[in-house]
Every structure is written in C-alpha cells, then in structure tokens.
Amino acid sequence: MEEVLQRWYDLISIDSVMGHEAKAAEYVKKTLESFGLIVHMSYFPEDEKNERPSVWTVLDSGRPGPTLLFIGHIDTVDVNREAWMTDPFKPTLIDGKVYGRGAMDMKGGDAAILSTIGYFSAHRSEFAGKIMACFVSDEEGLSQGTYELVRENVIHADLALMAECRYDNVAVGFRGRFSFEVTVKGxxxxxxxxxxxxxxxxxxxxxxAAAIEALPTLSHPKLNRGTWCVRYLSGGSAGALVVPDSCYMFVDRYVVPGETAELCISQIMEAANALGLGGKVSVRLKPRKSPYMQAFAIPEDHVLVRTLQRHYRDVTGVDLPVAYDPSVCDSNILAVSLGIPVVTFGPSGGNMHGDNEYGVPEQVTNALEIYKRLTRDLLKPGAA
Structure with missing residues (x-):
C-alpha cells in the first residue's frame, strides 16, 4: 500500500470524534517528528484537561521565499454504529471505496498534507521559503482549534490551501454566518x-418567525444571496393551564459581503415592529467563545487558483472549476481574520457526516501529487 494511503487508513482507524482528538493529534505529531521537524501542540482555553490539541509545524527550506500553509482538521462528527454496514473505525475497501468515519471528511486530506510535508522534508532543494502545516481540533464544533492558533499568533503565511473534502471543484469563496437569539414576550x-x-x-x-424568513437579503455575484433560517422555537408548558408568556427563538443567518450582525438585528426588529410587537421582542447575537465567520471570496484568477487548476489538469486530465460555498469552514478564518488568500480543495467521497461515509483512494493519491506540484511551483527556488 502506498504510504499516503497507509496514513489515511491509520487516521481512519483512530476514533477522533469531536471532543476526543488527542490520539489523532499524537499520531500526527509522531509522524511529523519522524521527518525531523519541531512539532507544537496547541490547546484552546475551554480544553481544561488538554485533551483536544491542535498540531502545527513549519518546514523551512533555509532559503528566502514565501510561506505556503496546508491546513486540515483531525476531528470528525459522531457515529451511530448500528446504522453502519462496516466498523466505522476500521477502514474497509468495497468496490473501490474506503468506508470509515473521516474517510471523506477529512482524513484523506490530512494524510495528503502529512505526505507532502514528508516528501519536502527529504527534498528541501525543491522549494524555497517555508511550508507550514496545521492539523486542528474542533472544526466540527466552533473551530476553537484554528481560532486558538490565530490567538497565539502562530499562523504566518502568504498563501493557504484548506484540504477539505471537495475534489471536483475548488472553493474560492464562502458565505459567512451569524446566529441570533430572539425572545418574544406575551x-x-x-x-x-x-x-x-x-x-x-x-x-x-x-x-x-414567518416574517423573519421573508426578510430581504443582499446578493453577491458569486455567493448568491444571504438566507434566514428559524431553527428552533421553545416556550410554554404542556403541564400547566397557562397562556405562554415567553417564547425563545434561535435564528441562523448565512450572509454575503455587506451583511453585518447589526444589519440583521435591525431587520428583525423592523419585522417585529411591523407586527405590532414593538417592546415585546429582544434580539441578540448568540454569545460564543469564538468569533463568527464572515463571508469572503478571492479572485478567480489569483495565482493560487490558477496554479492549482493547472496541476489538477495535468494530474487528472480534466478541468477544475471554481466554486462558491453556501456554508462556512475554517477557510473563512484564514481569509478574514488573517487576510491570507486561501483555496479549499482535497480528496472527497460520499455520505459526509452520514452513515457509511466513504472516500476514494485515487483522490487521496492524486491530491498528494497535486499538492507536491503546487508547492514546487509556488515556492520555486530562484523565483522573484
């Protein structure tokens, strides 16, 4: 078995469901140390027992040049074992697909990053500048792993690739997201x-709630429109003969550039006033430990995009179209909080976050080759 596939299998075999990332982090740490690198472990404040580390390292060519960041997350969503046809923590090859939790999201990308770092640690003459690699925890939660690296000021890069599971296109932009708590009094x-x-x-x-979902949103030429979603309503008592005097509402708001939290709150209050509910409604941005993600998009002709597309074509024989994602991921943090141009591309599969998740071995090996070629090109020795 190719080394990158063995690493993929090894990572799938480790249960790293969100909240239990330590064993996967230790595997990544030992692998990076085997390349002769100094490896750092980072813990966010809420991880009081230091059980949810993120791992990062920097490979320095010893020559001046830009820094290229590869980043991925080591946590996965939970599993319902009874709904799986295989052991979710035992990678199983069936009809060309490897089944297991994280096989798609996103241990193939992690394995490709590890093998990319391994290759260039043994071939430092093939690049100038630095390669940084981050393997973060809590991406499936509040992205506290990546936000902690931002807080610690350890991520310094000129370009970045998020190795998330999207293989047939490259994401150059994502919407942002806010969550609001609305209280209605009766x-x-x-x-x-x-x-x-x-x-x-x-x-x-x-x-x-109906009025909120009908509120207007701004549009973006590529990210389409913002959206409202009332996700939860709670109030009253089934066991008491009392007219409900309060109702709690949870509202998700995906946004495009130009839509702020303040604008959204103003829109909700205007809708309340129009219904005669002025003075009976309160709205606040739901408190959370980490910042909310804002929308971004980098130019489609950015050198990072064009270079990735060229090497994808060389490796696979087909074109790689650009895409704009309606959701959010840690790419938002890199682009907005740190101002780093970032693309999102990595080996994919099927049934993401669902039962019987799977990945495709060819995509993992191709991703590694594409990452190597991308690195050689962007960090070319002697380039101006």
Whole structure:
C-alpha cells in the first residue's frame, strides 16, 4: 500500500470524534517528528484537561521565499454504529471505496498534507521559503482549534490551501454566518379564559418567525444571496393551564459581503415592529467563545487558483472549476481574520457526516501529487 494511503487508513482507524482528538493529534505529531521537524501542540482555553490539541509545524527550506500553509482538521462528527454496514473505525475497501468515519471528511486530506510535508522534508532543494502545516481540533464544533492558533499568533503565511473534502471543484469563496437569539414576550393567563385573557407568546413568535424568513437579503455575484433560517422555537408548558408568556427563538443567518450582525438585528426588529410587537421582542447575537465567520471570496484568477487548476489538469486530465460555498469552514478564518488568500480543495467521497461515509483512494493519491506540484511551483527556488 502506498504510504499516503497507509496514513489515511491509520487516521481512519483512530476514533477522533469531536471532543476526543488527542490520539489523532499524537499520531500526527509522531509522524511529523519522524521527518525531523519541531512539532507544537496547541490547546484552546475551554480544553481544561488538554485533551483536544491542535498540531502545527513549519518546514523551512533555509532559503528566502514565501510561506505556503496546508491546513486540515483531525476531528470528525459522531457515529451511530448500528446504522453502519462496516466498523466505522476500521477502514474497509468495497468496490473501490474506503468506508470509515473521516474517510471523506477529512482524513484523506490530512494524510495528503502529512505526505507532502514528508516528501519536502527529504527534498528541501525543491522549494524555497517555508511550508507550514496545521492539523486542528474542533472544526466540527466552533473551530476553537484554528481560532486558538490565530490567538497565539502562530499562523504566518502568504498563501493557504484548506484540504477539505471537495475534489471536483475548488472553493474560492464562502458565505459567512451569524446566529441570533430572539425572545418574544406575551402575557400569562388561565388557558380557559384565553383569548379574552392573556397574550400567547407562541403565536406572536410564530408570526415573527414567518416574517423573519421573508426578510430581504443582499446578493453577491458569486455567493448568491444571504438566507434566514428559524431553527428552533421553545416556550410554554404542556403541564400547566397557562397562556405562554415567553417564547425563545434561535435564528441562523448565512450572509454575503455587506451583511453585518447589526444589519440583521435591525431587520428583525423592523419585522417585529411591523407586527405590532414593538417592546415585546429582544434580539441578540448568540454569545460564543469564538468569533463568527464572515463571508469572503478571492479572485478567480489569483495565482493560487490558477496554479492549482493547472496541476489538477495535468494530474487528472480534466478541468477544475471554481466554486462558491453556501456554508462556512475554517477557510473563512484564514481569509478574514488573517487576510491570507486561501483555496479549499482535497480528496472527497460520499455520505459526509452520514452513515457509511466513504472516500476514494485515487483522490487521496492524486491530491498528494497535486499538492507536491503546487508547492514546487509556488515556492520555486530562484523565483522573484
């Protein structure tokens, strides 16, 4: 078995469901150390027992030049073993597909990064500048691993590739995302006397929810439009004859450039006022430990994009189109928080976040070859 595929298999075999990244991090650390590199472990503050490390290293050619960052996450979503046809932590090859948790998202990308670093640690004459590699925790949660590296000021790069699982296109832009907590107040009363007595906060919240999802959004030529989604409503009591006097609403808002949290809150309050709910509605950005991700897009003709497309064509024989993702990922952090031009491309598969997730071996080996060629080209010795 090729070394990159063995590393892929090794990583799939490690249970690194979000919250339990330590064993995967230790595997990555030992692999990087075997290349003769100094390896760092980083822990975010909420990880009080130091059980959820992110791993990072820098490979220096010893010659001046730019820094290229490869980044991936080592955590996965959870599994429902009863719904799997194979052991999710035992990589199993069936009809050309390797089944296992993380086989698609995104241990193939991690393996390709590891093997890229391994190759250039043994062939330093083939590049100038530096190659940085980060393997982060909590990406499937609040991206606290990447945000901690930002807080520690350890990521310094001129260009970046996020090795997330998208193989048939390269993402050059992502929308942003905010979450809001909305509280709608009513007036309690005995249920037998309603509606003459009391004001039902659930009914008011339902009207407001419909109004929120109908609110206008800005558009972007590539990222399309922002969207509203009322994800959760809660209020009242099934065990008491009381008119509900409060309702909690959770609202997701995906945004394009130009849409801020302040604008979204203003829109919600305008909708409440239009329904006669002024003074009965409060809205706040849901508190969280890490910042919210904002939208971004890099030019389609950026050297990073064009170089990746060229080498993808050389390796696979087909063109690699650009894409714009409607969701968010750690690429948003690199682009917005650090100002690093970033593309998102890596080996993929199927059933991401679902039962019987799988990856494709050829995509893993091709990704490695593409990463190597990309590095040689972007960090070419003697380049101006």
């Amino acid at each position: 007036k309690a009363g005995h249920a037998s006397r309603y509606p003459q007595v009391g004001e039902n906060a659930l009914i008011s919240a339902g009207k407001l």
